[in-house]
Amino acid sequence: MAKVLTSREENYAQWYNDLVIKADLAENSSVRGCMVIKPHGYAIWEKMQAVLDSMFKETGHSNAYFPLFIPKSFLSKEADHVEGFAKECAVVTHYRLKNRADGKGIEVDETAKLEEELIIRPTSETIIWNTYKNWIQSYRDLPLLINQWANVVRWEMRTRLFLRTTEFLWQEGHTAHETREEAIEETMKILNIYAEFAKSWMAMPVIQGTKTENERFAGAIETYSIEALMQDGKALQSGTSHFLGQNFAKAFDVTFLNKHGKLEHVWATSWGVSTRLMGALIMAHSDDRGLVLPPKLAPIQVVIVPIYKKTEELTQINEKVETIRKKLIAEGISVKYDNRDTHKPGWKFADYELKGVPVRLAVGPRDIENNSVELARRDTLEKKIYPMDGIEQIIKDLLHEIQNNIYRKALDFQTRNTFAADSYDEFKEIVKTSGGFILAHWDGTSETEEKINKETKATIRCIPLNQQSEPGKCMVTGKPSSQRVIFAKAY
RNA sequence: CGGGGUGUGGCGCAGUUGGCUAGCGCACUUGCAUGGGGUGCAAGGGGUCGGAAGUUCGAGUCUUCUCACCCCGACCA
Numbered sequence: 001m002a003k004v005l006t007s008r009e010e011n012y013a014q015w016y017n018d019l020v021i022k023a024d025l026a027e028n029s030s031v032r033g034c035m036v037i038k039p040h041g042y043a044i045w046e047k048m049q050a051v052l053d054s055m056f057k058e059t060g061h062s063n064a065y066f067p068l069f070i071p072k073s074f075l076s077k078e079a080d081h082v083e084g085f086a087k088e089c090a091v092v093t094h095y096r097l098k099n100r101a102d103g104k105g106i107e108v109d110e111t112a113k114l115e116e117e118l119i120i121r122p123t124s125e126t127i128i129w130n131t132y133k134n135w136i137q138s139y140r141d142l143p144l145l146i147n148q149w150a151n152v153v154r155w156e157m158r159t160r161l162f163l164r165t166t167e168f169l170w171q172e173g174h175t176a177h178e179t180r181e182e183a184i185e186e187t188m189k190i191l192n193i194y195a196e197f198a199k200s201w202m203a204m205p206v207i208q209g210t211k212t213e214n215e216r217f218a219g220a221i222e223t224y225s226i227e228a229l230m231q232d233g234k235a236l237q238s239g240t241s242h243f244l245g246q247n248f249a250k251a252f253d254v255t256f257l258n259k260h261g262k263l264e265h266v267w268a269t270s271w272g273v274s275t276r277l278m279g280a281l282i283m284a285h286s287d288d289r290g291l292v293l294p295p296k297l298a299p300i301q302v303v304i305v306p307i308y309k310k311t312e313e314l315t316q317i318n319e320k321v322e323t324i325r326k327k328l329i330a331e332g333i334s335v336k337y338d339n340r341d342t343h344k345p346g347w348k349f350a351d352y353e354l355k356g357v358p359v360r361l362a363v364g365p366r367d368i369e370n371n372s373v374e375l376a377r378r379d380t381l382e383k384k385i386y387p388m389d390g391i392e393q394i395i396k397d398l399l400h401e402i403q404n405n406i407y408r409k410a411l412d413f414q415t416r417n418t419f420a421a422d423s424y425d426e427f428k429e430i431v432k433t434s435g436g437f438i439l440a441h442w443d444g445t446s447e448t449e450e451k452i453n454k455e456t457k458a459t460i461r462c463i464p465l466n467q468q469s470e471p472g473k474c475m476v477t478g479k480p481s482s483q484r485v486i487f488a489k490a491y
Numbered sequence: 492c493g494g495g496g497u498g499u500g501g502c503g504c505a506g507u508u509g510g511c512u513a514g515c516g517c518a519c520u521u522g523c524a525u526g527g528g529g530u531g532c533a534a535g536g537g538g539u540c541g542g543a544a545g546u547u548c549g550a551g552u553c554u555u556c557u558c559a560c561c562c563c564g565a566c567c568a
Contacts (some may be wrong), residue, residue: 004529013562032560085564123568157492157566162568217568227567238567277568307527346528353528364527374527401523 004354008286012232019282022162022289023355026278033159034164036088041278043299045169046394048277049149051067051201052171055193061145066127067331068151069118074126078251084296085122088155092118120153125219125244125270127172129252136176136266138257143186144176144372162279163236163491170274178258180245183267185220186225187243190271194239202277202403203294203407204284205399205414206238207437209487214446217270221245227461227486229414230283232353235461235488237278241271279491285379285439286411291356292378293405297400302328302336302395303357306344307364314339317363320388324361324373327392333399357403379406420484424475427487431456437488441481443474453478457485 004022006014020026025041027036034043037045053063069092076082096112099105121127128146130353136144153167191208198206206226216223217330220242228238237314249265253432258264285292295301304325306317321337328335338348345362352360362374372392376383386394415435421427430438441446442460453459463485474481 028560152568154567156565156568157561168568170568240568272568274568305527309526344526344528346526346529346530348529349527350529362527366527437530 004350005288005290008181008231009170016279017290019286020066025282025291025444026061026161028161031166031460033156033231035161035165037125037169037275040299044281044297045278046400047297047299048197048201049171052193052273053147053149053198054170055197056147056173059145059189059193061175063148064146065148065150066121066124066131068121068126070121070127070332072117072119074130077126078219078247079250080247081125081219084156089122090120090153090155092120103266122152122154123149123270123272124148124150124152124172125174126252129248129254129268132174133252133254134174135142136256139178139259141254142176142178142266143182145173145186146175147171147173148252153381160279162275162282164276168275170272172270174271175269176249176254177269178256178267180267183245184243187222187241187271189225190269191226191239194226194241194271194273196237197273198226198228198280199407200292201296202281202284203296203410204238204280205312205407205411207462207464208466209486211240211462212446212449212485213459214449217245219268220246221247224465225462227437227488228280229417229437229488230249230285232279232283233417233489235437235486235490236280236283236388237277237328237461237490238277239273242269244268244270255454257455284354284410289350291380292353292406293356293358295403298356298358299334299359300336301333302335302359302361303352304335304361304363305345305361307354308338309365310353312382313368316368320368323362325340325389326361328395331392331396333392333395350375353381355419359398360397361391367466374434376404379409397446422472422474427452427458427475428456431458431487431489432463435489437461437486439484440475440487441472441483442485443479443481445476445477446477448474452487458489460491461486461488 005018008015023040023129024038026037029036075085094108094112095111095114097106098109102106108161129402132144135141150170151167151172156164156166159165175186177186193207195206199203206228208226211223211225217240222243224241225237226239228236230236246267247267248268254266255263256266283293304321306314306321308314308317318339325335325337356378359374367373371388372384372385373388374385375398377398394418417431417434419430419436419438421430421438421440427438427440438458449460467483469483471481472481
């Protein structure tokens with residue numbers, strides 16, 4: 001078999017890049033740091049969107065759309081927020097071009113300078129809160145539960161396809177509530193949705209937790225995240241949910257009259273997941289042959305490949321396949337029948353493996369004779385012959401089994417790569433040799449966190465939720481600590 | 492912004508101390524055979540060698556300038 005990808009062992013980063021390109025998910029564009037998401041990659045993103053969107057709607061959220069441009073003055077209204085984002089904003093300063101005097105191309109028309117520059121949104125809190133101000137007068141207007149699907153721009157110094165690009169796609173939820181408790185409840189509700197989505201759809205186990213002050217969203221009181229472990233032992237923050245307190249309400253003067261006729265600032269949340277999830281999905285399950293997709297997010301769940309010599313054979317196969325195809329569709333399974341004569345079966349096998357199609361069904365003359373089909377599953381690469389009758393049920397079960405199996409595998413990987421370190425030396429050794437999640441005691445100070453980061457490159461991914469308190473001593477300073485936190489090297 | 496590297500058909504690359512018609516693999520086109528794991532053979536199409544200036548009888552190759560991209564760090568979802 002021709003080798004198409006760099007192996008993970010050889011060079012993990014290169015493997016990832018190769019895979020994204022060769023599986024036709026995305027490519028670098030002529031704009032530095034920005035990617036073109038290709039049809040196959042976009043189809044997966046659309047599936048993710050559809051599922052998440054329905055989860056948001058089931059919990060009472062509505063979609064809306066706010067502008068791409070944000071007046072510069074808005075950004076500076078919340079002090080922490082501007083500090084966090086100012087360094088990576090693209091700015092629109094002019095609104096017109098003109099032909100150059102020498103006739104060679106066009107240039108910015110300096111006379112068309114904007115009175116106030118516009119920022120291309122790195123996130124939409126400011127424009128949204130500026131708008132909400134007019135929407136909210138009374139407790140009867142609350143809660144306000146809005147989500148938007150959008151693109152944002154953050155001028156990053158270094159980019160990687162899906163994991164960090166200058167422009168990326170995401171959803172951002174922005175909600176307003178009467179009380180602190182209600183806003184916190186919303187923050188947690190969304191965090192749970194993200195975790196549930198990761199687990200049940202992406203087949204990716206995640207750890208939920210709160211971020212330390214250093215890692216907190218600019219302008220938030222508390223940031224919660226889901227953290228996933230990639231196959232190279234590095235962590236990937238895969239979604240965040242923020243409790244914003246009254247920070248933005250105060251900055252944009254968003255108030256409401258409560259039931260007792262008293263004016264109060266609203267309580268806010270914001271939360272998001274991005275096309276970075278694509279990177280997580282790729283790195284969670286894929287192997288040296290290519291992408292491995294969880295059936296529930298695979299644009300094509302079953303591909304059918306005919307094997308034939310003569311056209312009469314193909315005609316026969318076409319007929320058989322048509323009945324199979326109909327049965328599968330009736331079961332709600334997405335099927336592609338690839339009977340192109342321009343590519344050989346072997347080529348197609350390799351190609352669909354590269355693209356991560358969970359199940360491949362091959363039908364050849366031998367199968368026609370025996371009334372059988374060959375099924376190959378992408379996750380284990382196992383091949384087996386089955387009778388053609390009742391194949392739809394077998395495939396349905398198989399898709400289920402694959403979904404469960406890749407989750408089990410990912411969970412097992414996470415478990416095997418989660419360690420407890422009781423001394424700083426032990427900690428350093430684990431970071432250096434195996435990577436993974438490391439549970440350790442920390443004294444709760446930014447200084448210690450930064451020291452550890454500087455010395456080991458590992459950061460605190462989160463302070464895990466739902467963990468029993470286990471008093472101990474900080475591995476660096478020896479000061480008391482009430483529970484272990486999760487460290488890892490991160491993307 | 493520092494350090495390193497690369498620019499030669501669509502992609503990946505070779506091209507020696509300057510030398511004559513710029514080459515190889517993949518991909519592409521056509522034909523024939525083939526078809527249960529990236530098919531074989533044959534014939535073909537496609538290149539201002541990143542750009543500009545210079546040295547020279549002659550530049551992909553040497554000099555100067557310039558542009559772009561990639562990788563490694565500091566910033567971040």
